[in-house]
Amino acid sequence: MEKKEIIVAVAGNPNVGKSTLFNVLTGKTVHVANWPGVTVELKQGVKKYRGKVIKFVDLPGAYGISASTMEELIAREFIVHGEPDVVLVLADSTAPERTLYLPIQILELTPKVVVALTKSDLTHKHGVHIYVDKLESILKVPVIPVSAIKGYGIRELLNAIIDVASGKKGRSNTLVVDYNGLEPFIKEVESYITKSKALSKYPSRWAAVRLLEGDSRLEELMEKAGEKDILDEVRKIRDSIKRSTGKDPSEIAITSRFNYVDSIVKETVVRAAGEQVSVSELLKLLGKAVVDQLERIFQHTVLGPIASLLLLFLMFLIIFTVNTGFPVNVLFDLLGFTELAEFVEAYSLAGLVELTFEIISSSISMLLEAQNVAPWIISLITDGIIAGIGAVLTFLPLIMFVSFFLAVLEDSGIAPRIAVAFNNIFVKFGLTGRAIYPYLISIGCNTPGILASRTSIEEEERMSIIGSASFVPCQARLVVILAFVTTYFKIPLYQAAAVISIYLMAFLVTLTTALFIRRVIFRKKEKPELILELPPIHKPSLKVVWWLTWSYSKHFLKKAGTIIFLVSVLTWFMINYGPTGPVDDISQSYGAIFGRLLSPFLTPFHINPETSWKVAYALINGFIAKECLVETIVLLEGGDIDVDEALLALGLTRVQTYSLLVFMTLYVPCLATLAVIYMESRSVKFTLGITVYIITVAYLISLIVYYILSLTTLYLIF
Amino acid sequence: MVLTLDKVPVGVKVKVVSVLGGYGIVNRLMQMGLTPGTIVEVVNNMGPIIVRVRGVTIALGRGMARKVIVERT
Ligand SMILES: Nc1nc2c(ncn2[C@@H]2O[C@H](COP(=O)(O)OP(=O)(O)O)[C@@H](O)[C@H]2O)c(=O)[nH]1
Numbered sequence: 001m002e003k004k005e006i007i008v009a010v011a012g013n014p015n016v017g018k019s020t021l022f023n024v025l026t027g028k029t030v031h032v033a034n035w036p037g038v039t040v041e042l043k044q045g046v047k048k049y050r051g052k053v054i055k056f057v058d059l060p061g062a063y064g065i066s067a068s069t070m071e072e073l074i075a076r077e078f079i080v081h082g083e084p085d086v087v088l089v090l091a092d093s094t095a096p097e098r099t100l101y102l103p104i105q106i107l108e109l110t111p112k113v114v115v116a117l118t119k120s121d122l123t124h125k126h127g128v129h130i131y132v133d134k135l136e137s138i139l140k141v142p143v144i145p146v147s148a149i150k151g152y153g154i155r156e157l158l159n160a161i162i163d164v165a166s167g168k169k170g171r172s173n174t175l176v177v178d179y180n181g182l183e184p185f186i187k188e189v190e191s192y193i194t195k196s197k198a199l200s201k202y203p204s205r206w207a208a209v210r211l212l213e214g215d216s217r218l219e220e221l222m223e224k225a226g227e228k229d230i231l232d233e234v235r236k237i238r239d240s241i242k243r244s245t246g247k248d249p250s251e252i253a254i255t256s257r258f259n260y261v262d263s264i265v266k267e268t269v270v271r272a273a274g275e276q277v278s279v280s281e282l283l284k285l286l287g288k289a290v291v292d293q294l295e296r297i298f299q300h301t302v303l304g305p306i307a308s309l310l311l312l313f314l315m316f317l318i319i320f321t322v323n324t325g326f327p328v329n330v331l332f333d334l335l336g337f338t339e340l341a342e343f344v345e346a347y348s349l350a351g352l353v354e355l356t357f358e359i360i361s362s363s364i365s366m367l368l369e370a371q372n373v374a375p376w377i378i379s380l381i382t383d384g385i386i387a388g389i390g391a392v393l394t395f396l397p398l399i400m401f402v403s404f405f406l407a408v409l410e411d412s413g414i415a416p417r418i419a420v421a422f423n424n425i426f427v428k429f430g431l432t433g434r435a436i437y438p439y440l441i442s443i444g445c446n447t448p449g450i451l452a453s454r455t456s457i458e459e460e461e462r463m464s465i466i467g468s469a470s471f472v473p474c475q476a477r478l479v480v481i482l483a484f485v486t487t488y489f490k491i492p493l494y495q496a497a498a499v500i501s502i503y504l505m506a507f508l509v510t511l512t513t514a515l516f517i518r519r520v521i522f523r524k525k526e527k528p529e530l531i532l533e534l535p536p537i538h539k540p541s542l543k544v545v546w547w548l549t550w551s552y553s554k555h556f557l558k559k560a561g562t563i564i565f566l567v568s569v570l571t572w573f574m575i576n577y578g579p580t581g582p583v584d585d586i587s588q589s590y591g592a593i594f595g596r597l598l599s600p601f602l603t604p605f606h607i608n609p610e611t612s613w614k615v616a617y618a619l620i621n622g623f624i625a626k627e628c629l630v631e632t633i634v635l636l637e638g639g640d641i642d643v644d645e646a647l648l649a650l651g652l653t654r655v656q657t658y659s660l661l662v663f664m665t666l667y668v669p670c671l672a673t674l675a676v677i678y679m680e681s682r683s684v685k686f687t688l689g690i691t692v693y694i695i696t697v698a699y700l701i702s703l704i705v706y707y708i709l710s711l712t713t714l715y716l717i718f
Numbered sequence: 719m720v721l722t723l724d725k726v727p728v729g730v731k732v733k734v735v736s737v738l739g740g741y742g743i744v745n746r747l748m749q750m751g752l753t754p755g756t757i758v759e760v761v762n763n764m765g766p767i768i769v770r771v772r773g774v775t776i777a778l779g780r781g782m783a784r785k786v787i788v789e790r791t
Binding site: 300457527 | 736737741743744746748749753754755756762765766772775779782
C-alpha cells in the first residue's frame, strides 16, 4: 500500500544552496501554495520519478528549529503539522562544521530524514573531504553528496527519498543527543508533559528539551490548552538549572548539539591544512587574488561604502539608459550631440515598446473601422485594452534588468558585502546594513522590496523597513518623473538636476522615516545589530542568475500586470462615461467628478482650476498603480496624443511641476504595496497609520518645496 | 580583564567563552556556531567585525561583538 504521492519538506541554512537545488529538482513546476499547519505560503514544486509524484515544499532558510525567528518557526511547524513523508535537510559540504547542526536538530524531531551535502563540486577546491559512508552509518539516514550546479547526485537523492518514504531505508526512531548535565532534568520534564494534550503531536524527549530551552511557541500552545500548571513545573526546573549552573539551559543544549556535531565531523571530515590552491593553475590563483582584493575593498571603512555606491550607481545608470535613454541622452545633449541623444531615447527599450504599440493600436483601429465596428468598441480596444497591455510591457524590460543585476549581486556574494559596507551609515538611522536589500529591490518595485524585509532579524527593524520602503522611488515613479521632467524642463542639466534631487530627497525621507518608526513608534533607543553571513565571492552562475531574474520578473508581471491592465480599462470607462451614460465631453465624466472632489487640496499649489481636476484624478489612479499616472493624463487628453503634449496641456509652471513631482514620488504607495504592507505588518492600525503619515509627509514636503522655490531666487532658474 | 570579540586584532584566533545578551540574540549567535569552546578567527576589525567560525564567514555589528566573551588560545 505504498503511496503514490510523496511530500518532501526541504530545509537548510541560508546560503546552503537550497534555492538552487530546489530549482534543479523541480524545474519549472514551482508555484506557491497554502499548507495546513502554517499560516504563510510556501513554494512547492513537483518531480515525477519512478512512477511517484514527489512534491517538494521549500521551507524558509533557517539555522535551527528553535522557533527564535519566524523562519525557524515556519519550518518547524511544517515538519510537525504539514506531515511530510520525508524531510530533506541540506548541509553545505564546504562548511560541515556549522551546517550539520540543522540535520541533527531535525533528526531529534523526526527520523524520516535524507541529508544532502550541497556544493560537493567545491569540496576539492576548499580542501575538504567527507567520508560519506561513515557519516551515513553514524546518522543512520541516507547522506547524498550533490551538486546542483554540475547536476550530479540528483538521481541518487531521489532514490533515497523514495526509499526513506517507503521505509526501506533510514531510521525508525528519532536521534538522541547526549545533553550531559541536562539529562536528569529532561527525564523529569518528560514525565510532566506526558499529561499534556497540547504537546501530544511532538516527540516527548524533543518537547522536553525545547521547553527547558524556553520555547515560546510550545509555551503558548500549553497556555492556550489550559496547561499552565504543567508549564509552571517546567519553569521551576528551568530556573533551578539556571541557578545551579549559572547558565541558560538553551546555551547548554546548543553547545551539546554542537559538541555532537564536532564529534561527528572529527570522524568523517578531513580538512587540508590551509586553503588548498593548486599552484599549477595560475588562473585560479589570479581569481583568488581578485577575490581577496575585492574582499579587502568592501571591508574597508571608507572604500567599502564608496565602492558599493559606485557599483550601484553604475548599475542603475546602465539600467535606466537601456530602458529609457535617461540619463545618457541628457549627457549627449549637453555635449551637443543632439541627434545621438534622440537616437538613444528612440531606441531605448521603453521607446521601442511604445512605438510597437502605437503601430499595433493604429492598425487595429483601421481594421475595425473597415469592419464598421462601433466607435466605442474601437476606443475601448485601442485606448483601453491595448494601451493597458502596452503600459505593462513597457515595464517588463525595466523590471527584468533590475532583477538581473540584483541576481548577479546576490549570486556572486557581493550583495552581503555591500550590506556590511553600508552598515555604519545605516546604523545612524536605526537600521543595519541588511536593510540595503529591501531598499535596493524597492528601487525596482516596492512590493518585493517590502517582502525582502523578512531578512531582518529584529522585529523593530523589520517594521521600520516595511513602513519606510514605499518612499523609495520605484521604476514606475521614475517613468512619471521622466515624463514630466522632459516635458517641462528643456535644458538637460536641469532635467538631470530635477531627477537626482528628487531621488536624494526620497532616500532621505525613507531613512528618516525608518528612524522615526523605530524611535517614536517603537520607542527603541538601542541600535540594531548586524549579523550576516558572508558566503565566498565567486563568479555568478548563469543558471542561478536567470532563475532569480525570472522569478522576480514573473512576480511583477503577475501582480502589477493585472492591476495596470485593469486600471487602464477602468480609466477608459471613468472618462468615457458619466452619470448620464456615455459622454463626449470629458469634464462631464465620472473621472472629472472624482477629480473635482479632490482638487481643493491642490489649491495651495495655484494650479489652473481648469486642469487641476485632471491632476487630482491622475493622482487617484496613481494610487492604484503609479505607472498609471501618466497613462491617465494621456487618456484624459483624448488618448491619441503624445505624452509631452498631454502634459503640456495641463498648463503647469516649472515650479508647480517640480513640487507636484515631489508629491507624486512620495505620496501613497500603490494599492499592491499597501496590500503587502498590511500582509507583512499584519496590522490594520499600522497600515492605516503609515498611509496617513505618508500622505501628510508628501503633502507637507511638496508644499514647502513649492513655497521655497516660488519665493526665493531659485525661481529665476526655473 | 575580560576580553571581548571586538577587541581582538585581525588574524588572531580566539576561543569563545560565552555569549551575553537576550534570548533571541544568544540563540541566533550560538546556532550560527559561536558556542563556548569554538575557535574564532577575526578577519577584519573595521566597522562590523568579520570572523571565520566553523568554516563560515560572518559579519557582526560591534555592539554584538562586545557581547561575545573570548579568551586567547
Ligand atoms: N559551486 C556550487 N555552488 C552552488 C551550488 N549550489 C548553490 N551554489 C551557490 O551557493 C550560493 C547560495 O545558493 P542559494 O541556492 O541561493 O542558497 P539558499 O540561500 O540556500 O537558497 C549561490 O551563490 C549559488 O550559486 C552547487 O551545487 N555548486
